[in-house]
Amino acid sequence: MNGSGKWHAEQAWLGRHAANVLIDVEGGRIKSIEEDTFAPHDATVLKGWTIPGMANAHSHAFQRLLRGEIESGGGDFWEWRERMYRFTDWLPADYFKHARLVFREMLEAGITAVGEFHYLHGHGNELGEALIDAAREEGIRITLIDACYLRGGLDGRPLETEQMSFSDGDADAWARRVDDLSDTDGARIAAAIHSVRAVDPESMRIVATYARERGMPLHIHLAEQVDEVSECARIENCSPAELLEREGILGPDLTAIHAIELGEHDVELLGNNRVSICACPTTERDLGDSVGPLRQLVDAGCALTVGSDSNAVIDMLEEARSVDLDQRRLTNRRVLHQPGELLTAATVNGMRALGWEAGELKPGMLADFVTLEQPRSLWRELGAAYLVYGFSGRDVTNVVVGGETVVSR
Numbered sequence: 001m002n003g004s005g006k007w008h009a010e011q012a013w014l015g016r017h018a019a020n021v022l023i024d025v026e027g028g029r030i031k032s033i034e035e036d037t038f039a040p041h042d043a044t045v046l047k048g049w050t051i052p053g054m055a056n057a058h059s060h061a062f063q064r065l066l067r068g069e070i071e072s073g074g075g076d077f078w079e080w081r082e083r084m085y086r087f088t089d090w091l092p093a094d095y096f097k098h099a100r101l102v103f104r105e106m107l108e109a110g111i112t113a114v115g116e117f118h119y120l121h122g123h124g125n126e127l128g129e130a131l132i133d134a135a136r137e138e139g140i141r142i143t144l145i146d147a148c149y150l151r152g153g154l155d156g157r158p159l160e161t162e163q164m165s166f167s168d169g170d171a172d173a174w175a176r177r178v179d180d181l182s183d184t185d186g187a188r189i190a191a192a193i194h195s196v197r198a199v200d201p202e203s204m205r206i207v208a209t210y211a212r213e214r215g216m217p218l219h220i221h222l223a224e225q226v227d228e229v230s231e232c233a234r235i236e237n238c239s240p241a242e243l244l245e246r247e248g249i250l251g252p253d254l255t256a257i258h259a260i261e262l263g264e265h266d267v268e269l270l271g272n273n274r275v276s277i278c279a280c281p282t283t284e285r286d287l288g289d290s291v292g293p294l295r296q297l298v299d300a301g302c303a304l305t306v307g308s309d310s311n312a313v314i315d316m317l318e319e320a321r322s323v324d325l326d327q328r329r330l331t332n333r334r335v336l337h338q339p340g341e342l343l344t345a346a347t348v349n350g351m352r353a354l355g356w357e358a359g360e361l362k363p364g365m366l367a368d369f370v371t372l373e374q375p376r377s378l379w380r381e382l383g384a385a386y387l388v389y390g391f392s393g394r395d396v397t398n399v400v401v402g403g404e405t406v407v408s409r
């Protein structure tokens, strides 16, 4: 991911529309950007629209197997989860091959960095390393978000049989295992508290301290379902977000995944602490989750990001527009988020949540960019709204990661 070269984009998104843009890349980073200029003879010409590489801030690669597989079962989120657990018993060799296919699909949809929220620890670090190897092989950036997962619920009940392989036993053992993983070119290690359900308060503090001492991003599944909120109220006398506040977990380095079942005080706490929020609309609608107060969270100070989560769909533009479309059905209002804001969620905000200096076409940033083209589009007159609402991941024609072309069609 240390490529060099020149690319000339017919149209580009620089936080605004720009035309005839020359992107000069050296050692994997953008050296300069020049607008309204001709393509020099040694530049690769990119027809259509070029936008920053997109970030998939929350993925479980193994759940790609469930696509179309458990859509005839019915039941609620918890029944889905039980069936999902049956797909977690992996042989490492298969996982490497599977992850390569998933990451290739992501690259072809314009995703240049993926956050793998990883809790399959039955073989120690073997499956985490398989994910890193698969990402390197395909040329996608990966943030391996290694999740601590210790118990079956807030009441301290033990793990169910299917969950046993997720656990390291205690948070110190989790930390010792994560110690053996290290950052490389294209791979970053980050930490996660799986959820307030799966990690006790003392262990949460150990994980958060571990991440903060090392400058790692920290992630958590938060308030996806009502049952988590009511169990937390019963046992901890507060909401999940209030529990995180009490334990000192909230902060600008934290990304809360889902953040759906929130009260006004929760929104205030997350906003005041500048927590990033990761919405996963295509998965959330698949699982029958409600719609989170995303407009209020952004107004309160949160940065919005998006993720493909279960990978039932892999398309960050679909995730981005669904953030708005889902809230429209809840509020009877249209355009709660401007399209440029949704594009920011799918690019620079997500990159920041994963620890990458990417997601913007400007000098100094990692040279990740994606080109979209449609044979019959009227792109000359169109801006962010068309990019988010008129294109899909299937319109990606070219992808560059760190100055190296990884998709070209």
Ligand SMILES: [Zn+2]
Residues within 6 Å of the ligand: 058, 060, 117, 221, 257, 309
């Ligand atoms: Zn998840």
